[in-house]
Every structure is written in C-alpha cells, then in structure tokens.
Amino acid sequence: MNRRSFFKTSAITIGAMQVGLFASADATPEINTVLGPIPAGNLGRTLMHEHVLVDFVGADMIVPGRYDAEEVFRIVLPHLKSVRALGCETLVECTPAYLGRDPGLLAQLSQASGLQIITNTGFYGAAGDKYVPRFAYSETAKEIAARWVHEFLDGIPPTGIRPGFIKIGVDAGPLSEINAQLVSAAALTHLQTGLVIAAHTGDGVAAMAQLSLLKKHAVPPSAFIWVHAQNEKNSSLHRRAADEGAWIEFDGISEVSLGQNVAWVVEMKQAGYLHRVLISQDAGWYHVGEKGGGSFRGYSLLFARFLPELRKAGLKESEVRTLIIENPRRALALRCVPTAKPQINTKTGKMNSVNGQKRELINAKNTPHTRSPH
Ligand SMILES: [Zn+2]
Numbered sequence: 001m002n003r004r005s006f007f008k009t010s011a012i013t014i015g016a017m018q019v020g021l022f023a024s025a026d027a028t029p030e031i032n033t034v035l036g037p038i039p040a041g042n043l044g045r046t047l048m049h050e051h052v053l054v055d056f057v058g059a060d061m062i063v064p065g066r067y068d069a070e071e072v073f074r075i076v077l078p079h080l081k082s083v084r085a086l087g088c089e090t091l092v093e094c095t096p097a098y099l100g101r102d103p104g105l106l107a108q109l110s111q112a113s114g115l116q117i118i119t120n121t122g123f124y125g126a127a128g129d130k131y132v133p134r135f136a137y138s139e140t141a142k143e144i145a146a147r148w149v150h151e152f153l154d155g156i157p158p159t160g161i162r163p164g165f166i167k168i169g170v171d172a173g174p175l176s177e178i179n180a181q182l183v184s185a186a187a188l189t190h191l192q193t194g195l196v197i198a199a200h201t202g203d204g205v206a207a208m209a210q211l212s213l214l215k216k217h218a219v220p221p222s223a224f225i226w227v228h229a230q231n232e233k234n235s236s237l238h239r240r241a242a243d244e245g246a247w248i249e250f251d252g253i254s255e256v257s258l259g260q261n262v263a264w265v266v267e268m269k270q271a272g273y274l275h276r277v278l279i280s281q282d283a284g285w286y287h288v289g290e291k292g293g294g295s296f297r298g299y300s301l302l303f304a305r306f307l308p309e310l311r312k313a314g315l316k317e318s319e320v321r322t323l324i325i326e327n328p329r330r331a332l333a334l335r336c337v338p339t340a341k342p343q344i345n346t347k348t349g350k351m352n353s354v355n356g357q358k359r360e361l362i363n364a365k366n367t368p369h370t371r372s373p374h
Pocket residue numbers: 049050051094282
C-alpha cells in the first residue's frame with residue numbers, strides 16, 4: 001500500500017480540536033527496539049513487562065555511576081540468553097527514567113543475547129511520586145510531553161536510542177494532580193508519536209480515571225496498557241476496560257501465582273476478551289545498591305511453566321499465539337500520526353489533506369548508539 005492510500009484508508013478521529021490519524025490494521029507499522037526500528041511483524045514471542053535493572057534511590061538522588069555496568073552486563077546476560085533459548089524473541093524493558101533506565105546497557109545486552117529489547121520514555125508517578133523529577137511539578141503537560149516527544153524523535157541522550165513505548169505510573173485511587181499531569185503528557189505524546197502508553201496502575205479506580213482522561217484528549221483506549229491489572233481483584237473492571245478497547249496486562253506471573261494467572265486469562269477468554277490481554281512476569285532485576293545486584297528472578301518461567309499450564313487449561317495453540325505474539329505486536333506497533341496539524345477548512349468543516357512526514361521520521365535510522373556513561 002502506498003503512502004497516499006495508506007492515509008486515505010486510515011481512520012480519522014476528530015475531537016476537542018485534536019486530530020489523530022491511526023494506522024489501519026493491514027498497514028505494516030514499525031516498533032523501535034534499542035538497536036533500531038523493526039517491522040512490527042518481526043517482534044515474535046514477546047515478554048511485555050520485565051526489568052533488567054532498577055535503582056530505587058529516588059529522582060532526587062539518582063546520578064550516573066551508581067553501579068558497575070560491566071557487572072550488570074555479566075549478571076543479566078545469562079538470564080536473557082536462557083529465555084532466548086526458550087523461544088522468546090523480544091523483551092520489553094519497563095524501567096523508566098529516574099528509576100534506572102539505561103538504554104546503552106540494554107543495547108549491549110540485546111546485541112550479546114540476540115534478544116530484541118525495547119525501552120521507553122515517560123516518568124513514573126506511582127510510589128508516592130518519589131521517582132518524579134522535581135522540574136516536572138512546575139511544567140505543564142505540554143512541556144513534559146515535549147521532552148518525551150524529543151526522545152522519540154532524537155533518541156534518549158546521550159545514546160540516540162529511541163523509545164518503543166511511553167511508560168508512566170499512577171497510584172491507586174483517583175488521580176493526584178501530578179499523576180493526572182503525567183497521564184495528560186502521555187496523551188499528548190501519544191498523539192504526536194503514535195507510541196502506546198503503558199501505565200503502572202495502582203487499582204481499577206486509577207485505571208478508569210486514566211481511560212476517561214485519555215478520552216478527553218481524544219486518545220483511543222487501544223493506546224492504553226493497564227499495567228499490573230492483577231492489582232485490581234474485581235475482575236469486572238478488567239472486562240469493562242477491555243470492552244472499551246484497553247489492553248489488560250497480567251504481568252505478575254511468578255512461581256506462586258501461576259494458578260491465579262491461569263484463572264484470569266481463562267476468565268478473559270471466556271468473556272471474549274483474549275485479544276485484549278497481555279501477559280508477563282515483572283521479573284529481573286539487578287537491584288542497584290545490593291551486593292551483586294541482589295537475588296535475580298530470571299525470565300524463563302512464563303515459557304517453561306506458564307504457557308504449558310495455559311494449554312492444560314484448554315487454550316488452543318492459536319490462542320497462546322494471540323497472547324504471546326499477536327497482542328504484543330498490536331499493542332506496540334506505532335500508530336501513524338501526522339507531523340503537521342491537519343488544516344480544517346472553516347468553510348466546509350472538512351480536513352485538508354495530511355502529508356506523510358511522520359512516516360519518514362518513523363523510518364529514519366537510529367543514530368549510532370554508544371554506551372551511556374553510567
Ligand atoms: Zn515493573
């Protein structure tokens with residue numbers, strides 16, 4: 001499909017003076033990995049929510065040099081290789097900025113393990129806002145979004161590595177002022193970049209509040225991943241959000257929660273929402289400040305134990321494929337958005353044509369990446 005017909009067949013949504021253009025299902029969108037963009041179809045079996053490294057010291061205290069990147073590389077690489085050997089092809093690394101995001105290290109690990117790794121842009125507002133940088137409090141959502149869009153366009157300094165999704169975090173309950181600010185910034189970033197929004201979410205109330213705020217910004221629920229949906233025990237809220245079109249992510253799969261997670265997936269399947277479910281483990285990670293990174297939870301359980309359990313519970317091979325390949329691809333694929341705001345003809349009320357500049361930006365090659373200094 002050429003660009004002109006691509007844009008013609010794309011859905012156009014107009015709301016609140018904002019115009020977004022979203023790729024049709026048969027387009028061939030791309031996804032940014034730490035080694036550059038890949039066609040979404042090359043994503044393969046994907047772990048949607050894992051961590052390589054986390055530093056919990058807080059936004060005020062975090063500085064480069066708090067860990068030995070070579071030691072982290074040495075400790076994490078065997079875990080990545082193990083899960084790669086089980087058939088995993090992509091790992092989505094969910095550590096945000098000010099919590100230990102290190103794209104240069106991820107690029108080295110990706111190269112050495114053969115696993116595609118995806119990093120993010122955004123700020124994490126959960127955990128009492130300990131990881132929100134101070135400057136964000138005095139900025140508008142638009143100003144915060146400009147920072148994230150800049151990372152998408154020019155790469156995360158000093159590496160040039162581009163994010164593959166937006167990661168934010170909000171606490172349980174109604175959104176605090178700063179949490180709402182981050183959600184609005186994520187909405188504005190999504191509208192300019194097409195990146196999906198993965199939000200660490202305290203509970204169902206916070207999930208619903210985010211969905212309604214996103215809608216005010218004319219962001220479709222399909223651009224929202226409800227991260228840690230397992231935090232909400234009332235599963236009717238999972239179904240309600242899925243019904244609206246959001247992604248429901250059960251990402252706490254561990255040795256002790258295998259059965260519970262099987263039950264959630266089966267419940268969603270029976271309700272007809274398997275095509276909106278994402279699964280992962282929230283495993284890892286090199287814990288900065290602990291000797292040798294502390295105890296590391298590997299990434300293999302989902303492939304070695306959880307998928308076989310799902311098959312035993314009656315999931316067909318095609319349904320396992322939906323969970324582990326197709327849903328991640330559809331969730332992460334860049335939505336196509338115009339660079340220039342389309343002009344509305346005030347006489348006819350119709351939109352003038354939109355150029356395809358953004359497509360070229362998305363296709364632009366990553367600048368060569370270097371290892372970040374810490
Ligand atoms: Zn996590």
